[in-house]
Amino acid sequence: MQNRRDFLKTAGIAAAGSSVFGIAGCAGMGKGSGGHVVVVGGGYGGATVAKYLRMWSEGQIRVTLIERNTAFVSCPVSNLVIGGLKTMADITMSYDNLKSRWGVTVITDEVRALDTAKRTLTTTNNGTITYDHVVLSPGIDFMTDSVGGLSGNEALVPHAWKAGPQTVILRTQLESMKDGGIFAIHIPKAPYRCPPGPYERACLVANYLRQAKPKSKVLVLDANGEIQSKKALFTKAFESYKGLIEYRPNNELRSVDAKTRTAELDFDKVKADVLNVIPPMRAGDIAARSGLPLINDRWVDVDWITYEAKGVPGVHVIGDALFPAPTMPKSGHMANQQGKVVAAAIINLLAGEAPNASPVVMNTCYSFVDGKNAMHVASVHQYDAIKKQPMPVAAAGGVSPAANEIEGKFAHAWAQNIWADMLA
Amino acid sequence: MNLAKTALITLCLMGTTGLVHATDPNLARNLAATCANCHGTNGKSLGGIESLAGEPKQKLLQKLADYRSGEKPASVMHQIARGYTDEQLDLITTYFAAQK
Numbered sequence: 001m002q003n004r005r006d007f008l009k010t011a012g013i014a015a016a017g018s019s020v021f022g023i024a025g026c027a028g029m030g031k032g033s034g035g036h037v038v039v040v041g042g043g044y045g046g047a048t049v050a051k052y053l054r055m056w057s058e059g060q061i062r063v064t065l066i067e068r069n070t071a072f073v074s075c076p077v078s079n080l081v082i083g084g085l086k087t088m089a090d091i092t093m094s095y096d097n098l099k100s101r102w103g104v105t106v107i108t109d110e111v112r113a114l115d116t117a118k119r120t121l122t123t124t125n126n127g128t129i130t131y132d133h134v135v136l137s138p139g140i141d142f143m144t145d146s147v148g149g150l151s152g153n154e155a156l157v158p159h160a161w162k163a164g165p166q167t168v169i170l171r172t173q174l175e176s177m178k179d180g181g182i183f184a185i186h187i188p189k190a191p192y193r194c195p196p197g198p199y200e201r202a203c204l205v206a207n208y209l210r211q212a213k214p215k216s217k218v219l220v221l222d223a224n225g226e227i228q229s230k231k232a233l234f235t236k237a238f239e240s241y242k243g244l245i246e247y248r249p250n251n252e253l254r255s256v257d258a259k260t261r262t263a264e265l266d267f268d269k270v271k272a273d274v275l276n277v278i279p280p281m282r283a284g285d286i287a288a289r290s291g292l293p294l295i296n297d298r299w300v301d302v303d304w305i306t307y308e309a310k311g312v313p314g315v316h317v318i319g320d321a322l323f324p325a326p327t328m329p330k331s332g333h334m335a336n337q338q339g340k341v342v343a344a345a346i347i348n349l350l351a352g353e354a355p356n357a358s359p360v361v362m363n364t365c366y367s368f369v370d371g372k373n374a375m376h377v378a379s380v381h382q383y384d385a386i387k388k389q390p391m392p393v394a395a396a397g398g399v400s401p402a403a404n405e406i407e408g409k410f411a412h413a414w415a416q417n418i419w420a421d422m423l424a
Numbered sequence: 425m426n427l428a429k430t431a432l433i434t435l436c437l438m439g440t441t442g443l444v445h446a447t448d449p450n451l452a453r454n455l456a457a458t459c460a461n462c463h464g465t466n467g468k469s470l471g472g473i474e475s476l477a478g479e480p481k482q483k484l485l486q487k488l489a490d491y492r493s494g495e496k497p498a499s500v501m502h503q504i505a506r507g508y509t510d511e512q513l514d515l516i517t518t519y520f521a522a523q524k
Contacts, residue, residue, distance in 0.1 A: 055465075056453070333461055340457040344450060356451065362458050362507060364500060378500050380507020396507030400499065407499050410462075413472025418461045420470055 035061050035350040038121055038131040040111050040286060042067030042095060044332035045319035046137035047422040048339030054102040057347050064105040064131075065098065066123065069164070072423060075194065076332050076365075077415050078163040082171050083204030084212075085371050091163060097424050114290040116312050133346045135316045136292075136300075137335065138284025140193050146280050148255025148264075156258040157275045161193060173274045174205060179213035181273030184263060186253045187222045188280040191299070193320045193330045195229035196377065198222075198278060200367040203234075206241040207370045218245045219272065221265060223252040229329075230367060230377055230399050237369040237403060253277060283321035292317065299323035304389045306345045306355050307338060316342045325389040328381060329363055336418060337361035358383045361390060366411035368403075374411040375400035452515035455508070459516065467520045477523035484517040 037053055039046045042065050050065045072093045080086040098104040113122040114134065121129045142159065144151045160170035174183060183205050187198040202220045209216040218241070226249055227234050238245045248268075255264045261275040282288070282298035292309040293301040300309055300317045304325060307316045319335035328334060338361060345355035362380040369375065379397035381390035400407055456467065459476065463469050467476030476484065490496035491505040508516070 052457070056450075336461055337458060340454065340460075344454045344457075348450075356448065356454055360455060360458055360508070360512070362504060364462065364504070376500050378503050380504060382507070393507040396503055396505075398503045404499075409472060410499060413469075414462050416470045417464050417473060421460045421465045424465075 035132040036130070037061055037063050037133045037135065037346055038129055039063065039065045039135045039137065040121070041137035041139060041284065041319075042069070042072060042098075042106070043137060043139055043319065043335065044418070044422060045335030045339045046135065047072065047095070047098065048336045049135050049137065049318065049343050050098055050104045051102050051422060052340050052343035053346060054104055056343055059103055061347065061350060062105075063103075064107060064129065065095070066107045066109050066111055066121070066126075066129075067095070068108065068110045070108050071095070073163040073167070074332070074415070074419065075161075075163045075197075078160070078167050079197065079201045079204050080368060081163075081167050082160060082174065082201060083208045083368075083371075084171070084175075085204070085207075085368075088168060091167075093419055093423050095423065101424075111286055114286065114315070116290065116315050119314060131314075132350060133314050133316060135318065135339075135342055135346070136284070136286060136290075136321065137317075137319045137339070138286045138321050140281040140283065140320045140330075141285045142279040142281050144279050147253055147277065149258055150256050150277060150279060153256070153258035157256050157261065157277050159278050160276060161197075161278045161281075170274070170276055174208065177213065177216065177273045180215040181213065182217050182219055182271070183209070183274045183276070184219040184221055184261075184270055184272035185276040186251075186263060186278060187220070187224065187228075188278055189223045189252065190228050191324060191330060192278065192281055194332075194365075195329055196234070196365055196367045199227055199229070199234040199237075200369070201276075202245055202247075203237050203241065203367075203369045206244045210241070210244060214244075216244070219270060220245060220247045221251040221253065221263065221270065222247065222249050225249050229365075230375060233369075233375050233399060233403060234367075240369070283317075287317060287321050290315070295323040304383060305357060305359065306349070307342045316346070318342055325381065325391070327379060327392045328361075328390065329365065329377075329379075331363055331365050333365060333418065334361065334363045336422060337363070339422075357385070359390070364414065366407060366414060368408065368411065370403075372405050372408045373403040374408040375403040376407055376410075452519040455512050456516045456519040459520075466523050468523070476520040479517075479520055481517045481521040484520060485513065488513050488517070 039050045050063050053063050074091040077091050095106045109123045109125050158166050158169045160166040206218045251265045261272045263270045283300050287300050295301050300321050309315050318338040320330040341359040348355045364378045366374045366376050377399045380393045384391040462473050463476050469475040488505045491501045
């Protein structure tokens with residue numbers, strides 16, 4: 001890897017031969033100067049940063065992606081699988097294009113430890129790997145122990161809040177449920193991954209039950225005092241499932257009896273036929289194990305220009321693991337956006353340049369209320385140099401006036417395009 | 425180091441510390457990448473949402489202006505277009521117009 005002085009020298013020489021003074025020389029500086037970046041986690045954030053580092057550095061930066069699963073399974077759209085409208089194959093994609101088209105070294109492995117001083121990672125099967133920059137995109141891990149009786153019983157009381165085998169378990173339980181049964185879903189206190197997701201799930205389960213088992217009921221047990229995203233729209237959607245969906249706010253879960261699928265709440269006890277508990281969550285374990293600064297002992301505190309963990313140069317963290325900036329959702333869309341900001345920042349840092357001082361990120365999340373109609377929440381976040389964090393643009397963003405078929409189609413197109421943006 | 429080279433490096437450093445945004449060679453690329461989730465990498469959509477790659481700059485700017493003013497109805501773009509400055513939209517549309 002070139003050091004800063006060598007790089008400036010090269011840039012100067014390159015520009016000396018250029019017919020356009022100055023600016024052409026600057027353009028040359030944005031290109032890669034070598035270096036090795038390791039990305040941990042191949043979800044919406046990690047896959048994006050891996051691809052964009054290779055694409056934008058024109059192959060000059062070496063990228064290794066470490067992911068414990070052999071294929072990518074999307075959380076967005078997974079509620080449609082639970083509702084019987086899509087299959088697991090529809091939301092499962094390979095990492096082959098990242099390897100063959102973009103030249104990313106993809107390793108199926110798990111990171112045991114991160115030494116931020118030595119800039120090394122220890123893996124289970126691939127020994128020790130050194131890096132110039134590491135990007136952690138570890139998503140969330142569950143605080144399962146905070147709900148009594150839950151730990152070890154996730155097959156009986158699934159969360160299905162990480163897409164994959166858990167999605168299949170929940171779908172299978174729903175399919176096996178008797179007509180007249182109760183499907184109870186518990187939502188933890190915010191912040192949690194995908195704010196509108198639990199309410200979308202309630203709608204899509206109800207949509208399935210209305211057709212397949214109309215005597216059944218969906219019970220939404222929310223630890224929060226109100227619906228956390230698209231409140232008016234979901235309130236309307238729940239009304240359209242009158243008699244089928246019952247929403248109960250301020251119902252924090254204390255413990256479960258997995259065998260009888262009973263939820264013990266603050267003031268109530270609910271016996272369900274399918275009990276879907278989304279436990280409280282925190283940044284992926286690797287973040288806490290690596291001694292990164294956490295806020296509320298749960299979420300990583302980052303510098304919003306480079307997304308480096310505060311006080312830990314070279315260790316960038318993106319996605320759901322972050323302590324969010326104001327109104328910034330924990331979404332796949334946002335993780336993808338952050339991945340691009342970090343890819344640009346790392347390319348600049350490796351070239352001895354300052355990173356972009358005014359990064360912009362934006363979000364669009366679609367939620368389905370049935371098989372056809374969807375609605376969005378959108379926002380644009382501009383970096384505020386005084387507050388030193390991205391702030392939502394007040395005049396921008398918002399929600400749909402009502403769930404509609406056009407946005408149902410856009411939601412599917414969004415999925416195809418963002419999956420390609422990460423993986424193709 | 426000769427004077428010209430020193431001047432060049434100074435200019436480059438100014439341009440990349442964010443003091444002079446318009447000279448950051450990657451700003452347009454970075455901003456346009458915020459559109460890629462829906463409109464495809466470098467504005468090349470797989471379908472269902474329109475591609476932006478290779479679209480004339482003026483046409484894109486006019487559309488965005490109409491979304492902002494509310495003249496052109498939209499499901500979401502009227503809310504997103506209002507989140508970017510005029511300068512940013514200029515950079516974004518220049519970038520997409522240049523994509524093959």
